[in-house]
Amino acid sequence: MEPQEILNRTRKAIRDHAGNNPDKWFYANRFVFARLQLDERKTKTQIKRDLLQAQKLCPHCNKPFESGAGVHLHRRDGSRGYSLDNCTLMHPGCHIEHHKDSLCEAGIGDLGEVASPVLEKTSRRYDGKLFLYWWDINPVFLNKMDLYEAVEFVRNDTGERCHVPTPALKGFLTKERQTGRGKGNWGIKVLRERDGELAFEPGTKKNQWLFLPVVWLSEAYED
Ligand SMILES: [Zn+2]
Known part of the structure; x- marks a missing residue:
């Protein structure tokens, strides 16, 4: 199958999955996008690890x-x-x-x-009843993100990190999802029961949590 055909089929699969639900479309589209980017990144990390040996x-x-x-x-x-x-x-x-x-x-x-550096954001471990990690994103950080290809969320107790392409992340940090904290900060957490996902806090407009599946990489970042 040629790349264009793969893309067409993927688009169709996402549309079929989402039906008329724009939230479902948004989520599935971002998920596939972010996962494919991570696949590439993991490939690079493995090659780098192999080369460092040899x-x-x-x-x-x-x-x-x-x-x-x-x-x-x-x-x-x-x-x-x-x-x-x-x-x-x-x-x-x-x-x-x-x-x-x-x-x-x-x-x-x-x-x-x-020319494609990564912007890091670190969280301590909270060990709360509901959540384990919490990144507070202010509007200044949001603007800074534009200069970077991706943001890496780091757990400072284990050094594990997940990689989220900036365009994917910005899709979650919308005006409607700003909280009442600081200058309208956004909240991103890892909930206790959902370790494999970044959880985006609902904003002041009473919307729901959104979840982005991520892969936590434990090896040191070597770019
Ligand atoms: Zn040299």
């Missing part, structure tokens, strides 16, 4: 990596995807240098990796 030197400067943290994944051929044989590790500075030198080569490169 590759000791940065191909740009021939020096070793101090640690796995912060090391960049570079695609040798920017027109191809992320796979073990097409990827190599580089120091972050070397990666940027490398692309400075090679920008003229048909624009092939992986500047996207460099």
Whole structure:
């Protein structure tokens, strides 16, 4: 099946699932979008982990990596995807240098990796009766999100994190869902009974909680 056909079928499946319910359509559409993005991210994390075992030197400067943290994944051929044989590790500075030198080569490169940082938001563990984690999002943070490709919600007791693409997240942080806290902050929680989901607090307009299924990754973030 060609990609366009896959997209058409996916759209149709979401429409069939949602019927005439716009909330159901919204939720299913965001869910599929966020999950596919996470699949890509998990693939990259696995490749990076495998390469860290095998590759000791940065191909740009021939020096070793101090640690796995912060090391960049570079695609040798920017027109191809992320796979073990097409990827190599580089120091972050070397990666940027490398692309400075090679920008003229048909624009092939992986500047996207460099220019798509992740905004982190950390929560302590609350261990409340109803919820375990709580991120309070103020309007300033919401605006800041536009500069980032994704937000990562971090649990500061375990270091686990989930990755939510900014467009998906913004779909949940609407005017109707602003609470009475601060300057109309939004509340995002992990409820005790729903560990695999981010729970979006209803706003002052008495709407319902919304839930976004997420994957909590326990390995250290290595971009
Ligand atoms: Zn290097």
